[in-house]
Amino acid sequence: MEYFLSFDFSTQGLKAVCIDSAGVLKYNSVLNFDLDLPNFKTTNGTHQFEDTFTSPPLMWVAALENLLLKMKSENFDFSLVKAISGCGQQHGSVYLNKDARNIFKNLNSDLSLVEQLKNVFSCDSPVWQDSSTKNEIKILTKIVSDSDMVKLSGSNYYERFTASQILKKVQTGVEFHRVQLVSNFATNLFLLPEGSCVANDYFCPIESSDASGMNLLNIDKKCWIPEIITALGLEKDKIGDVIDSQIVGNVGSFFSEKFGFTSDCKIVIFSGDNPSTFCSYQSTDLVFSLGTSDTCFFSVPKINKNAKGLGGHVFVHPHNPDKYMGMVNSNTLKLLMQFHKVCFKNGSLARLKVRDEYFNKSWQLFNASLKKLSSNINYFGFYFFQEEIQPKLKCNLKFVKKENHFVEIKDFDDKEVNAKCILESQFFAMKYYATQLGKLNYDRVFVTGGASSNKEILQYLSNIFNKPIYQQKHGNASAAFGGCLRAIYEFNKLKDPSLIYDDFLANFNFETIKIIDPVNDDELRFHLDKKYHDYVELRCDYTLRPNFQKKFRPQIVGKLIKQLLNDRLTGATYHPDTCSQWTKEISDEIKIKLKELDLKRYKYVVNVVIGEMRGEGVRMGCRCFWDSDTDNIAQETFINVFFHFSTLF
Numbered sequence: 283m284e285y286f287l288s289f290d291f292s293t294q295g296l297k298a299v300c301i302d303s304a305g306v307l308k309y310n311s312v313l314n315f316d317l318d319l320p321n322f323k324t325t326n327g328t329h330q331f332e333d334t335f336t337s338p339p340l341m342w343v344a345a346l347e348n349l350l351l352k353m354k355s356e357n358f359d360f361s362l363v364k365a366i367s368g369c370g371q372q373h374g375s376v377y378l379n380k381d382a383r384n385i386f387k388n389l390n391s392d393l394s395l396v397e398q399l400k401n402v403f404s405c406d407s408p409v410w411q412d413s414s415t416k417n418e419i420k421i422l423t424k425i426v427s428d429s430d431m432v433k434l435s436g437s438n439y440y441e442r443f444t445a446s447q448i449l450k451k452v453q454t455g456v457e458f459h460r461v462q463l464v465s466n467f468a469t470n471l472f473l474l475p476e477g478s479c480v481a482n483d484y485f486c487p488i489e490s491s492d493a494s495g496m497n498l499l500n501i502d503k504k505c506w507i508p509e510i511i512t513a514l515g516l517e518k519d520k521i522g523d524v525i526d527s528q529i530v531g532n533v534g535s536f537f538s539e540k541f542g543f544t545s546d547c548k549i550v551i552f553s554g555d556n557p558s559t560f561c562s563y564q565s566t567d568l569v570f571s572l573g574t575s576d577t578c579f580f581s582v583p584k585i586n587k588n589a590k591g592l593g594g595h596v597f598v599h600p601h602n603p604d605k606y607m608g609m610v611n612s613n614t615l616k617l618l619m620q621f622h623k624v625c626f627k628n629g630s631l632a633r634l635k636v637r638d639e640y641f642n643k644s645w646q647l648f649n650a651s652l653k654k655l656s657s658n659i660n661y662f663g664f665y666f667f668q669e670e671i672q673p674k675l676k677c678n679l680k681f682v683k684k685e686n687h688f689v690e691i692k693d694f695d696d697k698e699v700n701a702k703c704i705l706e707s708q709f710f711a712m713k714y715y716a717t718q719l720g721k722l723n724y725d726r727v728f729v730t731g732g733a734s735s736n737k738e739i740l741q742y743l744s745n746i747f748n749k750p751i752y753q754q755k756h757g758n759a760s761a762a763f764g765g766c767l768r769a770i771y772e773f774n775k776l777k778d779p780s781l782i783y784d785d786f787l788a789n790f791n792f793e794t795i796k797i798i799d800p801v802n803d804d805e806l807r808f809h810l811d812k813k814y815h816d817y818v819e820l821r822c823d824y825t826l827r828p829n830f831q832k833k834f835r836p837q838i839v840g841k842l843i844k845q846l847l848n849d850r851l852t853g854a855t856y857h858p859d860t861c862s863q864w865t866k867e868i869s870d871e872i873k874i875k876l877k878e879l880d881l882k883r884y885k886y887v888v889n890v891v892i893g894e895m896r897g898e899g900v901r902m903g904c905r906c907f908w909d910s911d912t913d914n915i916a917q918e919t920f921i922n923v924f925f926h927f928s929t930l931f
């Protein structure tokens with residue numbers, strides 16, 4: 283019997299999943315940080331002060347030690363484990379002080395891990411919910427521009443990405459000797475006290491797919507971006523190397539002595555929770571992770587040019603070194619496979635807040651209100667209690683639609699409406715992004731994460747996407763399950779180095795179950811489709827950037843100007859007194875026509891020049907800062923006995 287064990291250090295808890303080589307579930311357990319480790323005084327796994335979110339890294343150590351002790355007390359047979367892997371919440375960082383290396387090296391298996399590691403950290407760990415680094419991003423943008431950052435790293439700058447978080451530590455004078463991600467810190471723990479056998483370094487390097495969520499990695503060359511490394515003052519020892527997924531050593535003697543792992547048990551480098559989830563699905567699936575965040579994953583056959591700036595990412599592929607996962611519109615990237623990931627910060631915790639506020643802290647009451655399916659067509663809400671990632675908004679807004687207009691209201695008269703409205707706004711947002719990013723066909727919709735245990739919520743998701751909902755039989759811990767698969771894959775590769783992950787996955791026996799079918803009701807479908815369109819319209823009103831499907835199109839606008847100039851100027855003659863008035867009138871008329879196009883979130887600059895035809899040339903220049911994804915220019919010239927020139931931004 284061969285066991286493969288995986289740990290997911292997620293936002294609110296530590297999950298352990300163990301399967302055997304045939305895919306049979308052998309162990310599954312969760313330790314909740316708030317409930318099981320109350321001494322760390324976290325709420326939903328973190329400490330929050332305004333936009334700053336941190337977790338105490340010692341809590342992760344305590345969680346691991348406690349969970350392993352629990353497994354031991356339940357007679358889990360550690361000697362059967364052939365390989366261990368897992369993942370950590372992506373982006374979060376761990377700062378080790380100058381004593382860490384020595385303390386790690388001298389670990390004693392007779393003593394507790396927590397007691398021995400309590401003094402290795404320089405500070406608490408910023409986690410992915412943090413959005414307190416706007417100033418740091420401004421500084422970094424001056425060094426590598428946002429558009430260059432997309433080209434190099436596959437993502438725009440984000441506060442939750444690690445580079446700006448590291449800069450914040452540097453700027454606030456935190457002294458650290460090594461910065462790690464949650465995932466490579468977790469890997470490092472399992473290697474103690476011997477340390478990593480790769481990259482000529484005692485500390486474990488950072489895994490490339492997880493490193494893609496740092497704004498620090500050149501994902502083409504798989505090396506750090508030197509300008510950002512310099513700006514953060516990170517000489518090599520402080521960050522180490524980046525490596526692709528692989529075995530990084532045998533389990534450390536601390537763990538074999540204390541828990542009974544065999545000394546040849548392999549440690550496969552941990553990855554981020556998103557790449558790890560990705561590893562447990564086929565590329566034809568649409569996957570929703572309803573954990574602390576709501577994250578939507580899907581592959582698309584080709585790059586959608588409109589996708590850039592929509593909040594997705596390209597990551598180094600977690601198991602195929604020649605490919606990428608993620609999304610970007612950049613011709614510098616050799617995208618062999620597109621895998622899109624969109625993350626929403628206001629996921630389970632926003633639903634929880636609505637449940638607590640309006641439904642007496644009861645999922646039963648929350649669910650009961652969802653059953654009144656087709657009513658409340660005119661009510662809408664945005665529940666961005668924390669600053670959302672896309673759109674970048676922090677607000678709690680309610681609207682009622684009256685005679686084709688959305689009117690903002692304080693709250694709904696019938697407070698129960700909030701349950702439907704929050705699910706609709708969350709799932710409509712997912713549908714909107716999936717559609718905009720080009721994912722219109724998918725075989726199956728999968729769900730994972732804590733909220734996927736709620737069948738009523740899943741019924742709503744199923745109705746909105748009009749698809750059946752599936753789950754993997756092992757339950758709602760796909761990130762940890764992905765760790766088991768990665769562990770088996772790397773272990774099998776020891777025997778067959780040419781083994782390809784996709785082939786391994788295709789032959790792997792894991793069962794899926796259909797949980798919910800969409801309700802077959804034409805009236806409901808009609809209401810949900812109509813409401814989705816209303817939602818998209820309302821959403822665009824509250825989004826800073828234009829809707830990529832309704833962009834300024836120079837060809838259309840050019841035709842419009844041409845027509846207007848023809849109507850207005852055919853047969854007219856030049857006169858200096860009248861022409862100054864004409865320029866004003868023509869530009870006003872162009873603006874009116876543009877407004878009729880109803881392109882939301884645009885500001886127009888109309889530039890009209892009229893000159894006399896006297897055989898002289900004229901040159902005009904104009905400069906403008908704009909968003910190259912959405913802004914554009916349309917220009918038309920009208921010539922008869924005098925000359926007319928009209929430009930529009």
Ligand SMILES: Nc1ncnc2c1ncn2[C@@H]1O[C@H](COP(=O)(O)OP(=O)(O)O)[C@@H](O)[C@H]1O
Binds near residue numbers: 292294572734
């Ligand atoms: N029955 C339920 N209905 C809706 N949400 C639930 C239910 N059970 C758990 N959840 C939500 O699941 C979330 C935890 O999901 P989980 O995937 O474990 O989080 P993470 O991996 O981010 O730590 C909690 O915030 C909780 O609100």
Ligand SMILES: O=C(CO)[C@@H](O)[C@H](O)COP(=O)(O)O
Binds near residue numbers: 556573577
């Ligand atoms: O920030 C992101 C993705 O970019 C989050 O997905 C985190 O990786 C945390 O995931 P959960 O704990 O919500 O599963």
